[in-house]
Amino acid sequence: MHSPEELTQRFREVGLKVTPQRQAVFRVLYQNHTHPSAETVYEQVAEQMPTISLRTVYQTLNDLTDMGEILHLDLGTGSARFDSNVEHAHHHLVCEGCGLVRDVEADLDSLKFNETLPSGFLVSETEILVRGQCEHCLAQDQNRRSQDQHSKAGA
Amino acid sequence: MHSPEELTQRFREVGLKVTPQRQAVFRVLYQNHTHPSAETVYEQVAEQMPTISLRTVYQTLNDLTDMGEILHLDLGTGSARFDSNVEHAHHHLVCEGCGLVRDVEADLDSLKFNETLPSGFLVSETEILVRGQCEHCLAQDQNRRSQDQHSKAGA
DNA sequence: GGTCTAATCTGCAAGCATTGTTGATTGCCA
DNA sequence: TGGCAATCAACAATGCTTGCAGATTAGACC
Known part of the structure; x- marks a missing residue:
């Protein structure tokens, strides 16, 4: 912008x-x-x-x-997200835990579709979405699991 | 399924x-x-x-x-879409006009990220979304445009 | 600076997709 | 076949986003 x-x-x-x-x-x-x-x-x-x-x-x-x-x-996080970086084409990494979004660059030209795309279809945009867990949410999950272990041992 | x-x-x-x-x-x-x-x-x-x-x-x-x-x-079409094909990994083509969805296969291994993904992030899924206009919606758009031409000429 | 008018503001109601609730119903195991 | 937990239908409530209406204001013109 x-x-x-x-x-x-x-x-x-x-x-x-x-x-x-x-x-x-x-x-x-x-x-x-x-x-x-x-x-x-x-x-x-x-x-x-x-x-x-x-x-x-x-x-x-x-x-x-x-x-x-x-x-x-629309990254599937419930509400729309707004990206002020329109200058450089990029894609997104989304944490399914906390909704954190990070930019990633990818070389779309390297992407091979196994069959050609349907001939009649006019592509306007190809979007790559990487979903997963961020560092922070991973750590939180691990904490929760070890807590569960402890309370199970204690009970 | x-x-x-x-x-x-x-x-x-x-x-x-x-x-x-x-x-x-x-x-x-x-x-x-x-x-x-x-x-x-x-x-x-x-x-x-x-x-x-x-x-x-x-x-x-x-x-x-x-x-x-x-x-x-979640393909950004307003409501969630349900896909009964879980056997073969694939990606999706979405018509922004009518919401039509088609499967496409792509070779994810061929995809190169220009920088490596953040080290702490655990990827669960990489999704490719191709947006555009399907054959049918393209034709409809063309019809509408030529109609506009005619009515302009007629007026 | 003052006037004017259309654009914009706020607050609220409504829309859409989806989920929570609840009392009535029904699958299914003994 | 009886009985109970799972499921059903209907309705209310949620979260995100947009529509609406009356009050306010930016900015062009004097």
Whole structure:
């Protein structure tokens, strides 16, 4: 995405007004590269601007998505995630435990489909999703298991 | 997934009861390879058994998913899709127009990640999603465009 | 700076997919 | 065949997202 200042320009060019609420959303997204949900963006904006509504955050995220400034991702984590990195093509790693998302780069050209794709189908995007458990959630699982061991031994 | 008869066995083995409702869901899934949504499964079962509830269909789909008989897919189409083909690893092609899903096989081993994946992360699944427009939706789009041309010319 | 108007804001209600609850029903083992 | 736990249907509730309506405000024009 562009910087908050550049976004201000772009919004005016397209005929959209630049409100303090929108600028606050710009700033949060520009600094947050963790693929936040709308709710998370809302919480972070609300720290600076407690009166903002979740509805406005959704609206601004949609505007930015329509303008191609951010990406709207559905990674199966329940809520949509927003990705401010549209400059460099990349894919995603998703922790099924905590919903953490990380970017990964992959060489799509190296990917071989065993059969050719159906001829009539016009591909717009090929997406790679790596699911699993992050370091933190793995450790937590191990702790829980050893706890269970102890309580079983104690009982 | 196993055949309806084999599923009857498996359900009893696990201590789940085999009701007519469940058998009807088994049959629909066994024959339908279009990756139906819960709603679609419900509609098809309801043709034979109009009193079944959507809740029961969801419950049975969840049971089958837990047993590994079917796959629960989130392809960003709004509702979850259920895939009865768990025997052969494959990936999916999704039409962004009508939600049609097709299986595609891809050689995951050929896929190169430019940086290695984070060391602490335990990968459970790597999923490839090809989005685009199917033949049918492409044709429809073209029709619509030429219609627009005509009405513009006529006006 | 002041005025004006359309765009935007907030708060709330509604929509959709899915799950929780509950009392009635039924599979299935003895 | 009886009995009980599992399951059913109907309905309420959830979580995420969007629609709506009246109050507010950005920004063009004077």
